[in-house]
Amino acid sequence: MYRYIVQRLLQGIIVLFLVSIATFGILQAAPGDPVETMLGEGSTQLTQEDYDRILAKWGLDKPWYEQYFTWLGNFVTGDFGQSIVRAGVPVNEIVLDAAGPTVRLTSLSLLSAILVAVPAGMIAAIKRYSIFDSGIMVWASAGVALPNFWVGLMLIILLALYLGWLPPSGSGDWKHYLMPVFVLAINETAILARLMRGAMLEVLGQDYMTTARAKGLREYAVIGRHAIRNAMLPIVTVIGLRMAFLLSGTVVVETIFAWPGIGQLFITSVYRADYQVVQAIVVLFTVLVILANILTDLTYAVIDPRIRLN
Amino acid sequence: MSEERIGIERLLSRLDGVSRRDFLKRSAIMGAAVPAFASLLAACGGDDDDDDDDTGGDEDGGSSDPTATTSRSVPTSAVGGQEATATEEEAMDDEPTATAGDEGGEDEPTATEEADSGDSGEGQQGGTLILMGHHEIASLSPDDAGPTVHWVMVTQIHNALVELDAWYVLQPTLAESFEVTDDGSTYTFNLVDGVLFHDGEQFTSEDVKYTFDFYMNPENAMLTASDFAGITSVETPDDLTVVMSLEGPNAAFLANAGQAFIVPQHHHSEIGEDAYKSDPIGTGPFMLSEYRAAEFTECVAFEDHFRGRPLLDAVREKIVPEPSVRSIELETGEADSSVWALVTEDNIRLRDSGDFTTYVTSSTAVNHFPMNNERPYFADREVRRALMYALDRDLIVNELWQGLAVKATANISPALDFYYEPDVTEYPYDPDMAVQILEDAGWVAGSDGVREKDGVKLEWTIAVIAGDQARRPEAEFAQESWNAIGCNVSIEDTTSASSGMRDGTHDMSLYNWTYGGGSGEPDGSNTLRSDALNNFSKYKSDQMDELLDAGLAETDPDARAEIYSQVQKLVAEDVPFIFVKYWDWFNFYNKRVKGLPEDVLAGSQLYNACYTMWKEEES
Numbered sequence: 001m002y003r004y005i006v007q008r009l010l011q012g013i014i015v016l017f018l019v020s021i022a023t024f025g026i027l028q029a030a031p032g033d034p035v036e037t038m039l040g041e042g043s044t045q046l047t048q049e050d051y052d053r054i055l056a057k058w059g060l061d062k063p064w065y066e067q068y069f070t071w072l073g074n075f076v077t078g079d080f081g082q083s084i085v086r087a088g089v090p091v092n093e094i095v096l097d098a099a100g101p102t103v104r105l106t107s108l109s110l111l112s113a114i115l116v117a118v119p120a121g122m123i124a125a126i127k128r129y130s131i132f133d134s135g136i137m138v139w140a141s142a143g144v145a146l147p148n149f150w151v152g153l154m155l156i157i158l159l160a161l162y163l164g165w166l167p168p169s170g171s172g173d174w175k176h177y178l179m180p181v182f183v184l185a186i187n188e189t190a191i192l193a194r195l196m197r198g199a200m201l202e203v204l205g206q207d208y209m210t211t212a213r214a215k216g217l218r219e220y221a222v223i224g225r226h227a228i229r230n231a232m233l234p235i236v237t238v239i240g241l242r243m244a245f246l247l248s249g250t251v252v253v254e255t256i257f258a259w260p261g262i263g264q265l266f267i268t269s270v271y272r273a274d275y276q277v278v279q280a281i282v283v284l285f286t287v288l289v290i291l292a293n294i295l296t297d298l299t300y301a302v303i304d305p306r307i308r309l310n
Numbered sequence: 311m312s313e314e315r316i317g318i319e320r321l322l323s324r325l326d327g328v329s330r331r332d333f334l335k336r337s338a339i340m341g342a343a344v345p346a347f348a349s350l351l352a353a354c355g356g357d358d359d360d361d362d363d364d365t366g367g368d369e370d371g372g373s374s375d376p377t378a379t380t381s382r383s384v385p386t387s388a389v390g391g392q393e394a395t396a397t398e399e400e401a402m403d404d405e406p407t408a409t410a411g412d413e414g415g416e417d418e419p420t421a422t423e424e425a426d427s428g429d430s431g432e433g434q435q436g437g438t439l440i441l442m443g444h445h446e447i448a449s450l451s452p453d454d455a456g457p458t459v460h461w462v463m464v465t466q467i468h469n470a471l472v473e474l475d476a477w478y479v480l481q482p483t484l485a486e487s488f489e490v491t492d493d494g495s496t497y498t499f500n501l502v503d504g505v506l507f508h509d510g511e512q513f514t515s516e517d518v519k520y521t522f523d524f525y526m527n528p529e530n531a532m533l534t535a536s537d538f539a540g541i542t543s544v545e546t547p548d549d550l551t552v553v554m555s556l557e558g559p560n561a562a563f564l565a566n567a568g569q570a571f572i573v574p575q576h577h578h579s580e581i582g583e584d585a586y587k588s589d590p591i592g593t594g595p596f597m598l599s600e601y602r603a604a605e606f607t608e609c610v611a612f613e614d615h616f617r618g619r620p621l622l623d624a625v626r627e628k629i630v631p632e633p634s635v636r637s638i639e640l641e642t643g644e645a646d647s648s649v650w651a652l653v654t655e656d657n658i659r660l661r662d663s664g665d666f667t668t669y670v671t672s673s674t675a676v677n678h679f680p681m682n683n684e685r686p687y688f689a690d691r692e693v694r695r696a697l698m699y700a701l702d703r704d705l706i707v708n709e710l711w712q713g714l715a716v717k718a719t720a721n722i723s724p725a726l727d728f729y730y731e732p733d734v735t736e737y738p739y740d741p742d743m744a745v746q747i748l749e750d751a752g753w754v755a756g757s758d759g760v761r762e763k764d765g766v767k768l769e770w771t772i773a774v775i776a777g778d779q780a781r782r783p784e785a786e787f788a789q790e791s792w793n794a795i796g797c798n799v800s801i802e803d804t805t806s807a808s809s810g811m812r813d814g815t816h817d818m819s820l821y822n823w824t825y826g827g828g829s830g831e832p833d834g835s836n837t838l839r840s841d842a843l844n845n846f847s848k849y850k851s852d853q854m855d856e857l858l859d860a861g862l863a864e865t866d867p868d869a870r871a872e873i874y875s876q877v878q879k880l881v882a883e884d885v886p887f888i889f890v891k892y893w894d895w896f897n898f899y900n901k902r903v904k905g906l907p908e909d910v911l912a913g914s915q916l917y918n919a920c921y922t923m924w925k926e927e928e929s
Contacts, residue, residue, distance in 0.1 A: 030805045038448075038533055040457025046836070048843050049528075050535045057531040086448040086603065088584030098604065153634060161638050168638045169630050171605065258630040260604040267631070268445050268604070 001301075005294065012290035016283065020075070021068065023282045027275050028064045034084040035060075037272040058084050071279065080280040085272045091280045094265065101171055102254070102261030106246045108181045113188035114239065120189075121196025122228065125204060136193055143190025148249060152183045152256040169258035180257040184249050188242055195238055199231040206230075233303055240296040244289040433905050437925030438608075438624040441917070442636050444650040446604040446629055449587035452571035453525065453532050458914055459627070462649045465918040466609045466625050467508075468571035468592035471499055471518065471552075472564055473918060476910035478830040480564055484513065484572060484593065485552075494559030494865040501550040505616040507574045508597040515546035520575035522554070522567070530583065537566040561862050561870060565831040595620040595921035604629055620921035621905065640666065646900040646925070649917065654714065654780070657896045666898040667906050671913040672725035673895055674827035676718050677781075679772065679788065679888035680811050680846035681818040686766040688817070692751035693768065694885040698737035699744035700795045701788055707891050710783055718889040720878035721825035721834060725892065725911070728867075729832040731875040734882035744795045753796070761796040768797040770817035773804040778820075784890070785820050811846035819846070822893065825881075832874040833862055838886070849886035902926045 035054050039046065055061045059070065074081050080091035124136040159179065160168035166175050203209065204227055212222045250263030258264070262281060269277035443459030455464040465473075471485040482488070485499040505513035524530060526538040540560050545553045556563060577591045588601055593616065596609035606628035611620045627649065630636045637656035639645040652660070661668050681688045688694060707715045716724055724730045753761040753768060761768045774785045789799045808823070810816040823844065826834030835858045836842050840850040857880065861873040881889070897913035899906055905923040910916050 033809060035533070036809065038454060038456065040455075040460065046533070046843060047536050047539070050531075050533075051843060053528060053531040053535075054533060083448075086446075087454070087587060089588070094603075153632075156635060156638055160642055160644075164642065167644055168642055169632075169635050170628060170644075255631045256635060258628070258632070258635065260602065260629070264631060265446075265604060272445065272448075 005298070008294045008297070012287075012294070015290060016286050019286045020072070020279065020283055023279055024064070024068050024071065024275075027273075027278060028067075030273070033060070034058070034273045034275065037274075038085055038087075060084075071276075075283070080283075081276040083269075083274050083277050085269070085274040085277075091276045094277060095262065095280050095284065098260060098262045098265040100261075101259055102247075102250055102263060105177070105180055105184065105254070105259060105261060106243070106250060108177065109184035110188060110239070110243065110246060112181060113185040113192055116185075117189045117192035118196050118232075118235065121193040121198075122200050122223075122231070124193070124197045125200030125231075126223065128201065133197075136197070140190040140194045140197075143186045143193075146186065148183050148187065149252045149256055151186060152179065152253060155179050155183065156256070169256070171257075171259050176257075180253050180259055183257075184246065184253050187249065188246065191242070192235065192238070196231065196235055199234050200227060203227045203231045233300075236303065237296045237300050240292050240299065243292050244285070247285055247288065433621045433922075433924040434926065435619075435621050435924070436623050437621075437927070438626055439622050439647075439903065439920055439923060439925060440645045441625065441627040442630045442639060442645045442648045442650070443627050444629070444631055444633070444636070447601075447607050447627065448603060450590045450598065450601065450607070451583060451587040452573060453534050453583070454587065455571065456533065458649055459629075462914075462917045463607050463609065463625075463627050464571060464590070465594070466596040466920060467590050467594045467598055468573070469505075469594050470569045470571050471501075472568040474565075474569060474829055474912070474915055476907065476912050476916040476919065478911050478915075480568065484518075494561075495556045497554045497556070497563070499552045499554070501552065502616060503550055505593050506614045507577070507593055508591045508612055509574070509577065510614070511574060511576055513572070513574070513593050514549040515552045516549075517572050517575045518552045519544045519546050520579065521570060521572045524573075524578070524583075525570060532583075534570070537570060539566075541567060559863050559865050561865060562831050562833045565829045569829070596622075596625050599624070615921070617921070621924035622920065625920050640898055640900065643900060643902075646903050647898060647917075649914070651896065652898075654712065657714070658712070660898050661896065665901065667901055667903065668899075669897040669910050669913040669916070671895050671897070671911060672716060672723060673822065673893045674723045674725060675822040675824040675892070676721060676723070677715070677784075677820075677822045677890045677893060678718070679818050679820050679890070680823075681770075681887055682811065682814060682816065682848055683850070683886060684814065684848045685770065685817055687768050687770065690751060690753075690763075691884060692747050693753065694888070695737070696744040696747040696751075696795065697792060697797075697888055698885055699740045699747065700791050701737075701888065701890070702739040702791065703737075703890050704739065706784055706787060710787065711891065711893070714894040715891040716894075718891050720881040720889060721838065722827050722832060722874065722878050723892045726827045726830065726832065729827070729871055729874045731878040733875075734879045736882075737885075741791075741795055748795065755796050758798075759796060760798045769799075770797075771800045771802050773802055773807055773810055773816040773819045775807045775819075775821060776803040776805050781820050788820075788888075808844075808846065812844070814848070826874070826877070832870070832877075834858060834877065835862065838877070838881070847886045849884070851880065851884060851886075854880055854884075 033055075035046075035051060052061065059067060062070075071081060078092075080095070083089050083091055083094055086094060120136050124133040127133055156168045156179065159166045166178055170176055209222060209226060212226050213219075217225075247262070250259075250261055251266055252263070253259065254261045254263035255267055262284075265277065266281045268274075269281070441462060443462065445457075445459055447460055447463060448454060448457075449460060450464055450467060452464055452468055455461040469484045471483060471488070472480045473483045475481050484502055484505060486502045488497055488499040490497050499518070501513070501515060501518070507513055522538060522541065522544045525532050525534060526541060528535065540557045540563070541554055542557055543555045545555075547553060554567075571592065573586065574591050578586050581589060588603075590598055595612055595615045595617065597612045598607070599610045600606070600608045606626055608624055608626040610624045611622060613619050628645065630639055630645070630648075633651065633653045634656060636645070636648045636650070637652045637660060640648060640652075640660065651657075660666055661670070681694070683689055683694075703717050707713065707717050719730075719732060719736070720734050722730050724732070748761055748768075751763070753763045756762045756767070772785050772789065774782055785801055789801055792799050804810055804816065804819070807816070807819045807821050811819050823837065823846070825837045826832045837844045837846070838849065838854055839845060839858050840852075840855050854877065857873055857877050861870055861877065864870045864873060895913050897916065902925055903923055904926055907916070
């Protein structure tokens, strides 16, 4: 078990290294540069000397591999460097500032997705082929198919513009949470509900269910004690994996709802060629995905004793 | 002011539906911006008096009818236009403007503006003006005030010696007046007495000297260092006098260095530039109260501001990245104005709704196809001219742009009326002429239908900004037009339109850029000179270089106008790049925002006059 964990972590470090070097390469290949974005639309007419001086100030005049190793050296000590666009501000600080809103948004979304999807999937399975079942399945298909930027904009138009119930964007009080949490949760809800339904159906067809009923257990006990527990197994593992997808969803949702989180920071930093910040976010996401994968494997092993990790 | 009179005659002949008032405003720019006039003590404020009588005449202003707006013929603040990056929202952005100017028509805005906006009576105190930007406010340092989203807040906090107002007039601000020696090389600024910084410290000439010295110092590698080029010394004979010596006459001095925001020596020198970016202290009407880069930035009224406490209690700029959401924020009244552009459809819709005070102003950045003149096919001027004839630019303006633009004649926007030269080589849509020119120049069709000469084919690629939904159709239209006369043009996406042109990677691209005209200053040295950093087309002309140098050395406005007229004629003649049009720029304000002028020439520049605005409480 420990050996397995160590093995996976070592693999993770290699993946991290490859991802970071790839990101660095891609950023270098995309020739937009931060000096240009910092100049903005202002009237300053930079001369070549001034331009070179500014590049040198940020070490951007060095060859890319040198820049990369400087970055790597700092990274190993937990230092992500400084944002170039937000001159002087440590990247750690910027990313941490943005992490709070994103964690709140994603965890609320995931939580509401679970709270809705698990019972919905269960009921759909138990009442198979009922109207309720069909309704859930239509909803689930739509949830997977509808792009979140579209749903987001439609919601804003409906709830903020026409009905005036909610503020169109921003963050602050609870009202600001409703729309982004909903939009981010749609997809998760749909996937989890389908999965739950499938898992439930499979479990319900098992011999031990018949046995349980034959023992004379009441139906709710059959479902509650035997079916749900077994059906939850695949759900738990998937929830871990979905965390990574949720994070990618924030890129769009946070931009639409002007939510000051990691997703919006990522987009802004890409457009403004703020290399250090982009690099930090990519690395952070990579770490999260790697950890989520390892944890999922472990959870699986813990929940289901038949699974051996080695 | 005899020169100005001549200028007026010259302008009058060109007035084209432009109100006399605007044009007077504009002529005043000359008065302020040009050293020769400045020697008369450029208290440019005086011009406004002239206008009062005219204001009744033109109704256009804040109304929602763009066609009536005079702004079309006027310069937008635009300034160093900038290529849009890939966001789709950036559709209409390019040059929102922004010069460093600030606090525009303050000196006597009250009189004019009240008359203009029809808001008779006193402004009410109170309220928070809510603005929207499209990306984080990365810094509040004057050095980072290039992006409009930053500038809008930097200008609330700081003041400069002179600041550009929404009519392109440089208004004396921290300098109550200035003198310039006849040779144009020494400026003496007389500072306003009794100005306080937000922390209560007195503003003196030492702060000006400190700011200039700091920004000029190459060791500090400041972004705006180039604005201070040519200053040899800054001296402070007493607390209220600053004397600046230049290497030689520099007609662009006031528009560049004069508009530098002044930082407090005692504070800035103590905490350093990096820390200052999030902890600025200025003399401006509002002082920083809360700064959350990605969320919002709020400034509250500075009670001891030297021009009096602003009417508003606070100005807040919140970040709303998605353009369609910004327009919904405007419609729901959650926000009062969007600093950054909306999408075109929303611009038209909001304008036509009549629910907003709307300003439509013209950009000074030209929408153009820069092309690498070092490529063998583009090196032939006849080819470049043929491409102009083959492109139906009227159709682009009217169909693709729904009329929200004005056709370009050369590098200077017709908005910049005083310097605009309409009498240049014209290129009406004439594909036959284009073909004729190519034939005459020896470019004949090969077996594949593509024209060639000496083994060089008329074959190139247009690098279009990836995701640029606004300009992509324009590129496709040009592609078709040029293929129709025997070229073989393809299109590729790029994330580096301008830098790719700069380093010679691309044959041709498509974006907007200012080739002179930003902040009303016609100099295009940074884009048209042979050795210029932003000479994207790698255009080399000794004649052009001489003209540009002469333009900066000349202090007489009419003589300058003559030089820049020649610049434009040369651009039209040589076609270093395919100049297409100047975009319209929209600024909307919620109608509860009062104290707004009837019309402006530089829409974004109005944000530096926030301190004269107020908000009417909803009943």
